[in-house]
Amino acid sequence: MELNTFQQQAFDYQRPHIEKFGKRAWFWTIFYLLWIVLGGYALYRQMTKGHGITGMRDNVVWGLYIVNFIFFIGISYAGAIIAGLLHLFKVPWGKPIIRLAQMMTIISVVVGPIFILLCIGRLDRLHYLFIYARLQSPLTWDVVAVLTYFAGSVLFLYMALIKDFSVYRDAKLNIPKWKQKLYTALSLGYRGAASQKRHLIISQNLLAIIIIPLSIIVSSILSWVFGMTLRPGWHSTIFGPYFVLGALYSGCGVLIVAMWVYRKMYKLDDYFTDRHFTYLGYIMMVLAAGYGYFTFSEYFTSWFGSEKWDSEVINKLFNPAQYGWWTLFANVAGIILPIAIVAIPQTRKTGPITLVAFIMVIALWVKRYLIIVPTLESPLIPMQDTRHEYIKYSARWPEWALTFAGIATFMLFFTLISKFVTVVPVSGLEDTKNNREHAMGLLKKEKIQPA
Amino acid sequence: MKQEEINDKGRRDFIKTAAIATVAATACGSLACSCSSKHEPPKTGEKVKLLSQDGEIVEIDSSHLDHGNHMTMAVKASKKQAREGIPGRKFVMVIDLARCKNARKCVSACQKMHHLPEDKEWLTIKLMQDSDKGSPYWFPKTCFHCDNPPCVKVCPVDATFKRQDGLVLIDNERCIGCKFCMAACPYSTRVFNWNEPHQDVSIANYTPETSTPSKIGTVEKCDFCPDMIRQGLLPDCVTACPNGVFYFGDENEDAVTNGDETVSLSQLLKDRGGYRFMEELGTQPRLYYLPPKDRLFPVERGYESLPEKTKEKYKEAMEKKK
Ligand code: SF4
Ligand code: SF4
Numbered sequence: 001m002e003l004n005t006f007q008q009q010a011f012d013y014q015r016p017h018i019e020k021f022g023k024r025a026w027f028w029t030i031f032y033l034l035w036i037v038l039g040g041y042a043l044y045r046q047m048t049k050g051h052g053i054t055g056m057r058d059n060v061v062w063g064l065y066i067v068n069f070i071f072f073i074g075i076s077y078a079g080a081i082i083a084g085l086l087h088l089f090k091v092p093w094g095k096p097i098i099r100l101a102q103m104m105t106i107i108s109v110v111v112g113p114i115f116i117l118l119c120i121g122r123l124d125r126l127h128y129l130f131i132y133a134r135l136q137s138p139l140t141w142d143v144v145a146v147l148t149y150f151a152g153s154v155l156f157l158y159m160a161l162i163k164d165f166s167v168y169r170d171a172k173l174n175i176p177k178w179k180q181k182l183y184t185a186l187s188l189g190y191r192g193a194a195s196q197k198r199h200l201i202i203s204q205n206l207l208a209i210i211i212i213p214l215s216i217i218v219s220s221i222l223s224w225v226f227g228m229t230l231r232p233g234w235h236s237t238i239f240g241p242y243f244v245l246g247a248l249y250s251g252c253g254v255l256i257v258a259m260w261v262y263r264k265m266y267k268l269d270d271y272f273t274d275r276h277f278t279y280l281g282y283i284m285m286v287l288a289a290g291y292g293y294f295t296f297s298e299y300f301t302s303w304f305g306s307e308k309w310d311s312e313v314i315n316k317l318f319n320p321a322q323y324g325w326w327t328l329f330a331n332v333a334g335i336i337l338p339i340a341i342v343a344i345p346q347t348r349k350t351g352p353i354t355l356v357a358f359i360m361v362i363a364l365w366v367k368r369y370l371i372i373v374p375t376l377e378s379p380l381i382p383m384q385d386t387r388h389e390y391i392k393y394s395a396r397w398p399e400w401a402l403t404f405a406g407i408a409t410f411m412l413f414f415t416l417i418s419k420f421v422t423v424v425p426v427s428g429l430e431d432t433k434n435n436r437e438h439a440m441g442l443l444k445k446e447k448i449q450p451a
Numbered sequence: 452m453k454q455e456e457i458n459d460k461g462r463r464d465f466i467k468t469a470a471i472a473t474v475a476a477t478a479c480g481s482l483a484c485s486c487s488s489k490h491e492p493p494k495t496g497e498k499v500k501l502l503s504q505d506g507e508i509v510e511i512d513s514s515h516l517d518h519g520n521h522m523t524m525a526v527k528a529s530k531k532q533a534r535e536g537i538p539g540r541k542f543v544m545v546i547d548l549a550r551c552k553n554a555r556k557c558v559s560a561c562q563k564m565h566h567l568p569e570d571k572e573w574l575t576i577k578l579m580q581d582s583d584k585g586s587p588y589w590f591p592k593t594c595f596h597c598d599n600p601p602c603v604k605v606c607p608v609d610a611t612f613k614r615q616d617g618l619v620l621i622d623n624e625r626c627i628g629c630k631f632c633m634a635a636c637p638y639s640t641r642v643f644n645w646n647e648p649h650q651d652v653s654i655a656n657y658t659p660e661t662s663t664p665s666k667i668g669t670v671e672k673c674d675f676c677p678d679m680i681r682q683g684l685l686p687d688c689v690t691a692c693p694n695g696v697f698y699f700g701d702e703n704e705d706a707v708t709n710g711d712e713t714v715s716l717s718q719l720l721k722d723r724g725g726y727r728f729m730e731e732l733g734t735q736p737r738l739y740y741l742p743p744k745d746r747l748f749p750v751e752r753g754y755e756s757l758p759e760k761t762k763e764k765y766k767e768a769m770e771k772k773k
Binding site: 049050051052056057058059061062119120121122125126128129132133134136137138139140143225226228229230231376379380381382383384385386387 | 570575577578579592601604605606607608609610625626627628629630631633634635637638639641642643644645646647667668669670729732734760763764765767768
């Protein structure tokens with residue numbers, strides 16, 4: 001495939017990253033693998049000893065695992081929606097970051113469902129989900145939805161990659177044979193012929209159109225796993241949109257952090273410019289406001305209505321002796337801080353935006369915890385139990401080990417994928433001449449501006 | 452007990468039909484006589500009250516009841532039967548809160564029958580207090596076998612199911628242990644096997660009706676003892692209660708019994724103001740409560756005599772009262 005100068009430059013610049021697996025990459029890979037091994041051991045213990053080794057008990061039947069599930073799946077939906085929108089609206093500045101958003105989508109849709117599997121007491125019967133599938137169950141909807149979504153997002157990423165694969169194939173890279181062969185196979189004989197281009201564009205557009213509503217549906221279905229039960233704090237009509245927004249919001253934060261990390265590690269300052277951070281910062285701010293609005297509606301209506309059960313959960317959330325401090329953190333760091341940092345021109349800089357995005361992502365994880373655990377700790381019938389671990393949930397080592405193993409898997413995939421494809425899509429800017437010029441102009445301007 | 456026999460009987464008194472097997476068994480000396488009358492178990496001397504075909508109470512030796520190994524060939528339901536339920540029946544339970552003094556005999560009987568460890572209670576007794584000025588009362592709680600059961604709605608693999616006779620059961624050979632049903636049941640009825648159960652049970656023939664033995668990584672709960680019902684016996688909690696708190700029966704027959712007296716369900720609910728717990732949730736329980744009016748015992752009676760460990764459970768609620 002022919003590359004224009006700009007693309008050629010982008011490719012040459014990133015070439016070393018896909019050509020060799022450097023020391024640093026090895027270091028991190030091994031580091032992540034160690035965590036994964038620890039997680040594997042925890043899983044082995046959990047499967048042989050039973051779920052009794054976790055902190056979950058009869059009241060709090062789901063704990064960290066489901067929190068991580070919601071968290072990762074949310075990131076994934078966000079990646080898909082952001083990539084889909086950037087693609088469909090042909091946002092010129094979006095070109096360099098689309099791949100990152102798509103990587104995020106795929107990686108977290110692989111990592112997320114692992115956590116739902118960890119909640120299952122009988123993994124040996126997993127196939128029952130298919131052979132005895134019962135359509136009434138929101139869990140069945142979730143299985144179908146996540147699988148469909150997975151297929152959709154893999155295709156979406158792949159379609160966007162085909163052109164790049166043909167670039168790698170033709171570039172005479174200094175790589176092992178198998179890798180060369182893989183590129184050749186994956187590029188599906190793409191040569192940039194007019195008909196090939198047309199087909200590719202049509203399929204990409206179609207997938208982008210499909211993936212956006214799909215993410216919204218799948219995210220809502222996930223929220224219904226909770227919304228459909230009769231539990232205080234869960235049984236809420238706004239849970240669908242609330243989860244969609246929460247997903248988009250936290251995903252936006254992860255994207256900012258990922259951009260920053262790659263910019264640092266691979267010196268991609270020319271591609272992930274300060275302007276990208278500012279623009280994504282704006283998006284983050286708008287989402288924060290929306291998310292704050294939903295959170296406020298949720299808390300305010302249940303507090304004001306003060307039904308017995310609702311108040312019990314609200315009291316737990318706002319009582320400093322229980323979850324009060326966490327609620328404060330989740331809402332200050334997760335809503336107010338990002339709005340403030342982006343709103344004030346003096347702090348609207350790459351560094352602060354990234355930092356606040358990072359803190360916000362953690363706050364949103366805490367927020368998910370606050371959605372799940374306090375509700376489960378407030379059954380409608382008084383517990384009157386003497387066993388402390390049944391009354392109050394606290395995660396035990398296998399859950400933490402597996403949580404960190406999940407994060408390590410997430411990072412590991414990022415490391416490996418960025419050694420296989422370029423993080424900035426090289427053929428991504430060829431669509432129209434206009435775009436290319438615009439993007440190049442943007443970058444040039446960015447360069448003269450002081451950071 | 453022959454299937455057609457039950458069908459033919461149609462709407463005859465539940466107690467009568469339920470007792471056929473008992474009476475037949477008493478006649479030839481062993482409950483399991485239809486399959487083998489050779490193995491007469493040694494008499495225990497312990498007498499058990501049962502209802503006869505004519506609605507009379509008869510006493511038989513407890514050795515005739517097949518407790519420890521409670522499914523015999525004669526009554527063991529097939530997997531299909533266990534999912535469909537007993538035709539023509541609509542089981543129902545009534546709990547008389549005015550008579551409960553937290554004697555906890557139901558709890559231990561249930562645990563014994565299902566080989567449960569001490570800290571696992573399918574049947575629990577809560578100390579409830581409806582309002583600040585209201586007086587606290589003991590509240591035995593089984594599975595409500597809801598007619599609109601949230602637990603069944605959410606099960607992804609049909610491991611928990613609603614039968615035509617009203618019971619909600621769990622097939623622990625099907626359950627994948629996702630615990631969704633536990634999150635969905637608003638009454639905290641279900642318990643999970645967090646660890647290897649280590650039961651001393653030698654039953655090879657599990658069916659969802661026996662609920663025993665437990666299996667690690669699966670969910671279980673009160674089942675209204677359908678295996679006992681098939682043998683023509685009342686659930687164990689009903690017979691174990693010294694105060695006749697539990698009434699069990701058939702809504703189709705409009706009759707319930709607590710082992711001492713057999714009464715009309717509708718009359719009982721009418722006379723005593725029967726209600727269903729948290730009706731507003733729309734789960735439509737198959738279990739009714741009679742309000743704790745004109746109580747037989749002061750609430751303290753069920754507290755003072757408890758062992759320290761059990762007392763601990765109710766301490767907070769008891770102190771709130773004072
Ligand atoms: S009480 Fe709970 S477990 Fe029993 S049927 Fe109702 S919802 Fe299901
Ligand atoms: S835990 Fe078992 S019975 Fe409950 S919903 Fe899951 S599969 Fe069904």
